[in-house]
Amino acid sequence: ELRDEAKEVEGNPQVRARIRRLQRELLRRRMMQQVPKATAVVVNPTHYAVALRYRMQEMAAPVVVAKGKNYLAQRIRELAVRHQVPVVENPPLAQALYQSCQVGQQIPVHLYRAVAEILAYVYRLMNGRLPA
Numbered sequence: 001e002l003r004d005e006a007k008e009v010e011g012n013p014q015v016r017a018r019i020r021r022l023q024r025e026l027l028r029r030r031m032m033q034q035v036p037k038a039t040a041v042v043v044n045p046t047h048y049a050v051a052l053r054y055r056m057q058e059m060a061a062p063v064v065v066a067k068g069k070n071y072l073a074q075r076i077r078e079l080a081v082r083h084q085v086p087v088v089e090n091p092p093l094a095q096a097l098y099q100s101c102q103v104g105q106q107i108p109v110h111l112y113r114a115v116a117e118i119l120a121y122v123y124r125l126m127n128g129r130l131p132a
Contacts, residue, residue, distance in 0.1 A: 028072070031103055034065035035076055036083035040122045042115075044091035048098045049073035051080065052107070054119060061106040062115055067098050086122045093118070 038051035048069055054062035068076045080087050093114045100108050107115055
C-alpha cells in the first residue's frame with residue numbers, strides 16, 4: 001500500500017529513471033555537438049578531456065563547452081581531431097578544469113594563466129589566428 005502511494009505521489013521509479021537517463025543522453029549529445037566549435041581541447045592523455053571555446057571579442061573568459069572522463073574523453077578527443085580542433089596535452093590543467101568547471105561555465109580565475117598559455121600556444125600553432 002505504501003509503495004502504491006509513493007508511485008502516485010512521486011511517479012513510477014522506473015519511469016523516473018528512464019526520464020533521467022534520456023535527459024543525460026540529450027545533454028551529452030548537445031555537449032558533443034559543441035566540440036567542433038571549440039578553440040582547443042585540453043587532455044590528460046587518456047582519462048580527461050575538456051573542450052574550451054574562447055572568442056576574444058565576445059567573451060570575458062574561455063568557456064567549457066564539453067568535458068569527459070575515460071570513454072567520453074576519448075570520444076571528445078577523436079571528435080576534436082576529426083574537426084581539426086587543436087588538442088593539447090596538459091594533465092594537471094585537464095584534471096583541474098574537469099574538476100572545477102561545469103559545461104557552459106567560464107573557467108575559474110585561478111586557471112586563467114594556465115589556459116592563457118594554452119591559447120597562446122594554439123594561436124602560434126595556427127599562424128596568428130584562433131580557430132573559428
